[in-house]
Amino acid sequence: MTLKPARLLLALLAITAMPAFAQNLAVVNGKAIPSSRADAVVKQVVAQGQQPDSPQLREAIKKDLIAREVMMQEAVKQGYEKDATVKSQMDTARQTIIINALVRDYMAKNPVKEADIKAEYDIYKAQAGDKEYHVRHILAGTEAEAKAIIAKLKGGAKFEELAKTSKDTGTANTGGDLDWAAPSSFPKVFSDAFVGLQKGAVTENPVQTPNGFHVVKLDDTRPTKMPALEEVKGQIEEALQQKKLQAYQDAMVTKAKVQ
CATH class of the missing domain: 1.10.10 (Arc Repressor Mutant, subunit A)
Structure with missing residues (x-):
């Protein structure tokens, strides 16, 4: 090769x-x-x-x-070495190299502990819960519009067809499909509306969020498919490293005299 x-x-x-x-x-x-x-x-x-x-x-x-x-x-x-733009880029590159050396040394001396990874995994597992929900929604601009949609659904209209009018353009062409997710993935007022629904049921009243008024349908539920700790250990460790670095940086910025 x-x-x-x-x-x-x-x-x-x-x-x-x-x-x-x-x-x-x-x-x-x-x-x-x-x-x-x-x-x-x-x-x-x-x-x-x-x-x-x-x-x-x-x-x-x-x-x-x-x-x-x-x-x-x-x-x-x-004479390019003396060019103002080149000198600025060289200064930036030099700064990056030195900072990277500092970061490597800090992480070597302050590694993420196994116990921290396990604790973070347990938090994630608790937030995910034991059940996932397959949800659809139609987003309307006003409460009146949302109530009109609910009335049409009660009259026999198909949810997937009405979803084409949704203001959520990302899901309008997929029947309002929000895929499988844990309740914690949504705003609480939104998740509270669907966790009590029966399979195939639609919310009796519009659900208001900062995005507008939602008509929510619950397609199905299933046990949460949690990955094993070993499968996500690397991702958790990287996330915790980033948190450590952010805290380290924030502490130094706080102590610095910035005018």
Whole structure:
């Protein structure tokens, strides 16, 4: 498999300041390219599963690094290094690199604990409940319009047909289908309206939310299909990491003197 130029370029762009070693990959117009830089690109390409380490891959990376060094030298020669826009972008890139280093170190020292993951999973499980509901709705702009829809349904009109007039354009063409979901996925006033319905029944009165007036139908119910902890462990851990980082950032911003 040949490494596509675009992917190789991304890998090269991801490699930042590398330590200088005695062994060089090449020397371009007196400027050394350390072998460690190529090793870092190879490691990233292999880790991303693009292709295995091979002499062909290393030769391609060597050629690209030499070409980039030549272009860099020419860009500096023409003064792009001093361009205001370029300098601003370089400052932003430098800031990002340093912040990423701080974040990696913070997360290494403050990992998410197994107990925290389990606790978060239990909260999610409790919120999901033991039953899921398949719900449909028709959204009207006024209470009078919603009551008129309910009257038509009592007169024998099909819910799916009337749903085509719904102000919820995302579900109007699917019969007002809101799919399977737990009551906690909806505003409480909305979920309270359908949890007490019998299968196939429609709310007797319009349900008002900030979006308008809803006519709600319950298609069916089923036991909640909860994924096992191991299936969602990675997602929960990532979410908790983000919470930790947000709290860490918020704490520093609070202490900072901002004028």
